[in-house]
Amino acid sequence: MLTNKTIISNCLKLTAVSGVLAAVSLPAQAEQWRGWNIHPPSYPNSVALESFAEEVAEKTEGRIEPKVYHNGVLGAQPDAIEQTRSGALNFANFNMGPMGPIVPATNILSLPFIFNSTEDMYRIMDGEIGGRFAEALAEKNLVALSWFGSGARSLYNTDHP
Template identity: 70%
Template sequence: MTSLFSPRVSRTCLSLAAAGVLLGASLSAQAATWRGWNVHPDGYPNSLALKSFAEEVAKTTDGRVEPKVYNNGVLGDQPDAIEQARSGALDFGNFNMGPMGPVVPETDVLSLPFLFKNVEQMYRVMDGDIGKRFAAALAEKNLIALSWFGSGARSFYDTKRPIETPDDVKGLKLRVMNNDLYVQMVDALGGNATPMAYSEVFQSLKTGVIDGAENNFPSFESSNHYEVAKYYSLTEHLIIPECLCVAKSSWEALSDADQRAVRTAAENAAQEQRQLWAERVAKSRAIVEKAGVKINQVKDKAAFQQRMEPIYQAFTDKHPELASLIEEIRQTP
């Protein structure tokens, strides 16, 4: 009878053990759990599309990549999340281009008011060669843009009156996101721009600290701002794309085949998000109209656009290398 401690059996056991260690290391190297950032709540169009992205990636990579999306901004606010993704602490995220400017100055172009004709034109721009140029700029900052989401058209809403001409903005205290371009936009219309955290807007509208704000229909409705601001004017002054971006370090760790699978899943997620967004806009608009909000279509947007020319001039004076890009976007049919 051969002892378990005989040299032959010991060598066999050691060989099997070594093989197990190597196999375990191989599986560990192939499998990666990705953490993803998303500011939106469960059930929001972006959140649903990101869920589909995660499921498709896990399936098409045979579990080598297992994305997990953290909604509601629980992993930090967007500026923090961008930095985490750039450093590789986060693997991916759905980022709006509005706050991206401090990291990627070229993306400030996308925050210029009245840059795009409408949402569909924005999609055509971002899906084409111009979108690839923005993606290249993001890649230089360690963010790989795989596809472009929409966030609708932002319009003004307030507690005082409909906004039909630029002069109707005069004297209104309007909350804007913390970006100099948005402050300049309201100032150019004669209003008083008030940068403020989004969470403070409802109470500020209710107490009269501000007269209004600007946002898309889903945000206007889901935040309950429509309960206190009864005028929504379709200026559609900002149409800002969002990216589904992957950390460069996470991207480069993938095989070519898995990179293709992840990119395809991101492109599919973008198409789903756009469709879901359009449906949500219609639903949100119906809700606020039923609640008594007076919605007016701005008939002469050119009058608003003319007030923006000094902003464009100052921007191109500061960034002359971006002047041709702005013109290309404006000329895209």
């Protein structure tokens, strides 16, 4: 004969087992990553970031779902740097200019004619010197995955303002 105590006990056991089975059978939620980029989607750096996001999703078998936010929609570069440092953003593509207040040594990278060529820049930044910059950035909670050139887009002369 079933008593109220037995019925309640069996119901509690059934509820507990059902809860465990439901939790085990639920698919794991993918971790959402947010990426920042100042450029429009067709810009070469943007294309590279999209490729990075696709590779992260592929290599993690969908456990991480990165999304790149273009055109600086998540904030200006200095704000995005701070968001990245705090973990609000997971990845980004930054120019070294605004890094100066955080890592003053990076200011040298904004000097004109600091490198003789693009090849020279990559040789130096992929070597020991770039490693030192990466270490300094890491101390400020920023991880440098790679270096890129922004291109020659500034002109300098001694004759005209």
